[in-house]
Amino acid sequence: MSALLELRNVSKVYRSGFFSPRTTVALDDFSLTIDQSRPSITAVVGESGSGKSTLGSLLMGFIAPTHGDVLYMGKNMKAISAAERWQFRQDVQAIFQDPFAAYNPFYTVDHVLTVPIRKFGLAANREEAREKMGDALRKVGLRPEEILGRYPHQLSGGQRQRIIVARAMLLKPKLIIADEPVSMVDASLRATILESIYTLHKELGISVLYITHDLTTAYHVSSEIIVLYKGSVMEGGDVASVVKAPQHPYTRLLIDSIPWPDVDLQWGREPVIRDDGTSPTTTKGCKFASRCPHVMAKCRETAPPLFMVGDTQASSCYLSDASPAIQRSELQRVLEPA
Numbered sequence: 001m002s003a004l005l006e007l008r009n010v011s012k013v014y015r016s017g018f019f020s021p022r023t024t025v026a027l028d029d030f031s032l033t034i035d036q037s038r039p040s041i042t043a044v045v046g047e048s049g050s051g052k053s054t055l056g057s058l059l060m061g062f063i064a065p066t067h068g069d070v071l072y073m074g075k076n077m078k079a080i081s082a083a084e085r086w087q088f089r090q091d092v093q094a095i096f097q098d099p100f101a102a103y104n105p106f107y108t109v110d111h112v113l114t115v116p117i118r119k120f121g122l123a124a125n126r127e128e129a130r131e132k133m134g135d136a137l138r139k140v141g142l143r144p145e146e147i148l149g150r151y152p153h154q155l156s157g158g159q160r161q162r163i164i165v166a167r168a169m170l171l172k173p174k175l176i177i178a179d180e181p182v183s184m185v186d187a188s189l190r191a192t193i194l195e196s197i198y199t200l201h202k203e204l205g206i207s208v209l210y211i212t213h214d215l216t217t218a219y220h221v222s223s224e225i226i227v228l229y230k231g232s233v234m235e236g237g238d239v240a241s242v243v244k245a246p247q248h249p250y251t252r253l254l255i256d257s258i259p260w261p262d263v264d265l266q267w268g269r270e271p272v273i274r275d276d277g278t279s280p281t282t283t284k285g286c287k288f289a290s291r292c293p294h295v296m297a298k299c300r301e302t303a304p305p306l307f308m309v310g311d312t313q314a315s316s317c318y319l320s321d322a323s324p325a326i327q328r329s330e331l332q333r334v335l336e337p338a
């Protein structure tokens, strides 16, 4: 195994509010390895506020961890050289919910594609650049003659998101971090965009971290899944194992909120689960205890470790305590079984 990107016991704590400061543990002792030699699509699911975007931002190097380390090619991100950072910028690409939020509305979409071509020296001349742009756009189902020369506001949300996928295609990164990439896109286009992300994975061997609140699309596109609740992993493993036989009460709740007979038809339905409104703060015991139908006295005392309920599944719940316990940092064992 050779790790491209690794989170080692990472926590992110936000402090907000001036007069009555509040601390939020957005991500709590989280470990994950993105392996270069084995491209995967890993879904990270959970309700709003569970720490998914925080995880994405940590992996992108946008924010620094409060505790623990983020490593790129085995080196701490805090200490990588300028050359390594430049390589990182090519290797790890982001696809966000609102793809053009980061772009200047006065530039045509060409700009989004020509900048990386120039920056990373992907073409020898203008003609080659034009050709590469055309190829990438066609690959995601867009017609270059309809797209090039236009401004972002002249395109639909679906077209804009596909341009970002085309951009990722040009750069041929090793990892794409896609944070809710289709939640602002019309339902009719979601499948097409997810398919083009899947094609990137299949054809170019790109790993994808697919961050979503939507279990149904996660089930469709990913191979592994991590279920987050208030910054902690509740369950994780092979997507079929977890979705077909969820062991954690929280995962069961998420899955029960999906109309299963329609699982192959429903795209992007948001789970409707009562939110108790409490923010993730440092508490002892299991974070899900206050909402759990199976809560026991010990759940309120000590947070459960991960229990390996099979070779490809682990659940952080005492209901599974007949299975062997593993460290939180060993989640990888079920995501990538030997």
Ligand code: ADP
Residues within 6 Å of the ligand: 014, 015, 016, 024, 025, 026, 046, 047, 048, 049, 050, 051, 052, 053, 054, 055, 279, 280
């Ligand atoms: P998700 O993407 O799953 O909705 P986030 O990672 O955005 O979750 O947020 C996790 C928690 O951290 C939430 O409680 C959120 O309010 C809090 N949070 C996120 N960003 C900040 C910030 N910059 N300052 C303070 N709290 C934040």
Ligand code: MG
Residues within 6 Å of the ligand: 052, 053, 054
């Ligand atoms: Mg988010």
